[in-house]
Amino acid sequence: MRIGLVRRIILTNLTVVFCAAVGLAFLHRQVTGLEAEERSLLQEAKSLALALRVASESDDVRRDHRLSMLMARVAELSGLQVGLYAQTGFAVRARPEAITVRSPLPGGDVGFFTRTSRDVGRLIISRFMDGSGRVQPLSMPDHVREAFTGREVAYIRRLSPKDAAVAAVKVTLHQQDFILDVTFPETRLYQLMEREGRAYLTYFAVVLLATLAISLFLGTSIAQPLARLSHQAQNVAKRTQGLGDIDTLAFQEFARRGDEIGHLSDAIRGLVVALRERLVAVDDFAADVAHELKNPLTALRTSVELLERPHDAERQAKLLTAMRRDLQRLHQLIDDIQASARLERELGDGPSEHIALIELLEELVAQRMASAERLGFTIQFLHDDDSLFVEAKGQQLIHALANILDNAISFSEVGGKILVQVRMEKQKAHVIIDDEGPGIPEALRSRVFERFYSTRLGVEGHSGLGLGIAEQILSRHGGDISLDDSPLGGLRVVMTLPLVRAK
Secondary structure, three states, rough: OOHHHHHHHHHHHHHHHHHHHHHHHHHHHHHHHHHHHHHHHHHHHHHHHHHHHHOOOOOOHHHHHHHHHHHHHHHHHHEEEEEEEEEOEEEEEOOOOOOEEEEEOOOOOOOOOHHHHHHHHHOOOOEEEOOOOHHHHHEOOOHHHHHHHOOOEEOOOOOOOEEEEEEEEEEEEEOOEEEEEEEEEHHHHHHHHHHHHHHHHHHHHHHHHHHHHHHHHHHHHHHHHHHHHHHHHHHOOOOOOOHHHHHHHHHHHHHOOOOOHHHHHHHHHHHHHHHHHHHHHHHHHHHHHHHHHHHHHHHHHHHHHOOOOOHHHHHHHEEEEEHHHHHHHHHHHHHHHHHHHHHHHHHHHOOOEEEEEEHHHHHHHHHHHHHHHHHHHHEEEEOOOOOOEEOOOOHHHHHHHHHHHHHHHOOOOOEEEEEEEEEOOOOOOEEEOOOOOOOOHHHOOOOOOOOOOOOOOOOOHHHHHHHHHHHHHHHHHHOOOEEOOOOOOEEEEEEEEEEEEOO
């Protein structure tokens, strides 16, 4: 199965999303476990609160001392650090090894000594010593304040190096609301917290590794082939040892991919093939030009050498006439070569335009009518529809049609006739030019479109490029050209062009 680059990128990114989703589902299980543990802590705190309330109801004397003793007993039996807070400021905390009272319960008729002891206690007992010997303030924690709002609270968090969770629940003692604060040691939650931490680390590691793996995969499957294609293209651009060094096989290794890189490789290979063919054509064209220029230049050199010898006036006049003819042929040949060389660039430059085909042909025929009458032959133009339009580059199309018409004129003799017709068939215009000339043998008709090939080489004004240029122009405009026997006895040239709607 071949997958495009867009699908490949989407699928690889979905892999990361899938890993993240699986990791989140796994972490959700860990969070659910933490929530269950928080509920368990809260339930245990409620149990302690219930036991504290039952025990407090058994004795109503000296409630502050009774609560302190009960808190010490609860801490000793549960092995936990507990605290009891009232909104009036009363606070007592107890651990299995110590008890601290911040202020007694309000109310109650006590003596002077008791009241004095309470006042002194506020100054002395408002701080307590922890196990390390450091003095800590006995203040109301935030979660206890939150519990006074009516919300039961259970948190799993690291309070100190030894404590990891708290639970605060409301309890009613002696018709007054208190908050029982229970602190659980880290050992209680050690495995749960370790499992949660390991889950987060595993999740992070998996997503990180998946991201790195996918980045590496995309790098090797996209960036590396592009770099190799770039390197091969640079090798083509830097070739210095001739045409044979352009190797298209280097671009075929990615053709089997079937994705955009494979298509790019095929396109570059096609471009290199076209470049090689173009360079071959340029070399062949240069060789043909050199060969074609050599013939008239050789004739001119021979004429010059003959002129250097003593001749009579008639002989010299003939040599000068031959030299003028060779110069004219050379001039015509150079013009045709320039036109052929500029043709590719001109066909690619500028936009096409809507052209009225009948008006264009009428103008071409009218321009040549005077020459035809002077030479003793006629040109007839027949058409059925005036509203035929083609999409073309005007100058190039005129060049192609003029080449064919001038070629027919060059074959015509005194008393001859040239017939130009335009017919429409299947949204195509067929321009037909018939002459009464000698025609072209069927065996040679395929060769007359070759560069510099002509059945009349050496004849003035015939370089062998006209038909080839016309075929090239018509082909670039979506048309074609064909040769056949003419009913007039000479050659029939049929040019086909696609029609467009008039604007």
